[in-house]
Amino acid sequence: MIIKECKECKLSNTRNKIVCGEGKGNILLLGEAPGKAEDMLGTPFIGKSGMILRKLLSLMSLEEVYITNLVKCRPPGNRNPTEEEVDKCLPHLSNELHINKPNIIIAVGRVAATHILDKNQPKRGVLLKVNNVLDYSPSFNLYVSHIYHPAAALYNPQLLSVLEADMRNLTKEINDIRNPHTIS
Numbered sequence: 654m655i656i657k658e659c660k661e662c663k664l665s666n667t668r669n670k671i672v673c674g675e676g677k678g679n680i681l682l683l684g685e686a687p688g689k690a691e692d693m694l695g696t697p698f699i700g701k702s703g704m705i706l707r708k709l710l711s712l713m714s715l716e717e718v719y720i721t722n723l724v725k726c727r728p729p730g731n732r733n734p735t736e737e738e739v740d741k742c743l744p745h746l747s748n749e750l751h752i753n754k755p756n757i758i759i760a761v762g763r764v765a766a767t768h769i770l771d772k773n774q775p776k777r778g779v780l781l782k783v784n785n786v787l788d789y790s791p792s793f794n795l796y797v798s799h800i801y802h803p804a805a806a807l808y809n810p811q812l813l814s815v816l817e818a819d820m821r822n823l824t825k826e827i828n829d830i831r832n833p834h835t836i837s
């Protein structure tokens with residue numbers, strides 16, 4: 654399936670631009686869907702909440718990341734993507750996983766977390782399959798975690814400090830994974 658021409662789900666009727674993932678590195682950040690600004694420009698995480706996330710990544714020196722979304726087209730009114738839309742779009746995410754081969758995946762927000770976190774192995778293990786479509790089995794350990802969606806901090810500024818603390822903890826965990834011999 655060529656993503657630039659994808660019309661697999663009804664979001665193709667209302668989108669302006671398909672928003673493909675961007676960046677590189679062995680960390681993959683997964684949001685739920687593009688918002689208004691992303692839809693206009695075709696670039697992920699460039700709206701107000703995306704800028705919060707990018708600033709946090711920069712503060713934590715986590716610039717080498719690949720960022721993408723569960724679905725690549727904006728749901729009207731920024732509603733959550735439906736199960737059907739997520740399922741239709743999963744082959745694109747599978748392609749991204751196989752091309753980038755991340756060993757750390759961070760779900761941004763509840764919707765993305767719900768779809769990829771394996772409740773039985775919340776930190777380490779296999780990425781959740783949805784209707785057996787997504788099957789990502791890297792040969793190395795896969796670490797999966799999740800953080801608040803930065804949009805929540807737009808509505809509740811107190812969450813910004815929670816998000817910052819989460820990112821700080823996550824960065825420490827990532828550094829421990831990258832440098833296992835320094836773990837005390």
Ligand code: SF4
Pocket residue numbers: 656659660661662663664665671724725726738741742745
């Ligand atoms: S959301 Fe995904 S499956 Fe649906 S039209 Fe866009 S690219 Fe295709």
